[in-house]
Amino acid sequence: MSEANTTCGVCGTPGRPAFKAPQPELAPDMDMRPGEPARSTLVDWVQTCPRCGAAAPDLSALPSTARAVVESDEYRGLTTKGVEETLPFRRWALICERTGDRPQQAEALLQAAWAADDAAAMTEAAQLRTEVAALWAGAQDIELAVRRLDVLRRAGLFNEAAAWAADLAKQDLEETAHAIVAYQQARIAVRDIGRHLISAALPPPSHAPHVSHRKRAQTGFWSRLLRK
Ligand SMILES: [Zn+2]
Structure with missing residues (x-):
């Protein structure tokens, strides 16, 4: 495999390659959250660019159109809308929404709900699942x-x-x-x-x-x- 480009697609800051979760060995949850050892690596699934705040599993794969999303007031406002543990996933979901990837938006919001579960933020977890259910209606x-x-x-x-x-x-x-x-x-x-x-x-x-x-x-x- 050739050396992958790992610079942020929005601002060009060097980063790390996309995280590869280990193969699950235990059964998944009914919403397909994978079993251990993949389960507990959730926190590593979405990276956040330390410079521009863009969030994605692979920052280098972000399209240039993501810049307008990352610089928007709504994106910046996400920091005050929920617990810190869910922020990378909610950011990634907004980028997916604004760049037209509705299926990935739903998966990102479900991952945010899992992060909320892990943080014992039950109200936020329920809100996030309500959003996912609407997208999957x-x-x-x-x-x-x-x-x-x-x-x-x-x-x-x-x-x-x-x-x-x-x-x-x-x-x-x-x-x-x-x-x-x-x-x-x-x-x-x-x-x-x-x-x-x-x-x-x-x-x-x-x-x-x-x-x-x-x-x-x-x-x-x-x-x-x-x-x-
Ligand atoms: Zn960046």
Whole structure:
């Protein structure tokens, strides 16, 4: 591999290459937050340029159009809008929004919610999840639709979550997706906003004797199962 350009795309300040999280070994959460050891590296996923304040997983990949966003009052105002732990992700989300990358904006806001979880900023975490759920409204992709169900529940939007689950349950879902929706419906019924692992919704490993439980629970299994 050739030496990557690591200068900030907005101001040209030298930085470090994009962080590469280790492969998760444990099951992901139902919103696809990866398991450990990737999980606890969240704080490293988005870099902030020490000079101009731009934020991105890879500062060198920022388009020149990001400059106007980074210099805007709204971007500068983000520092007072939430806890410090979520700031890099909220900054990255605003850059994504203003440069037209709505899917990445939603992922950045969900990562901000995870950072808020880790900082025990529960109100902010719920607000961020509400924003993610709005961006994912009407999602047709089944994996995204099922992740949205978890986002709604963990935002405490139980009525919306119950309605969304009922819509999903009417579809001809693959077995794993069906099991996850049923699990979520049970959690919604008891007004649970807690974190749950995808593996909790799946049949016990005895149903698949040749595949270890841990292997089945790795990130990516969900996409593979759903797209068969
Ligand atoms: Zn910069």
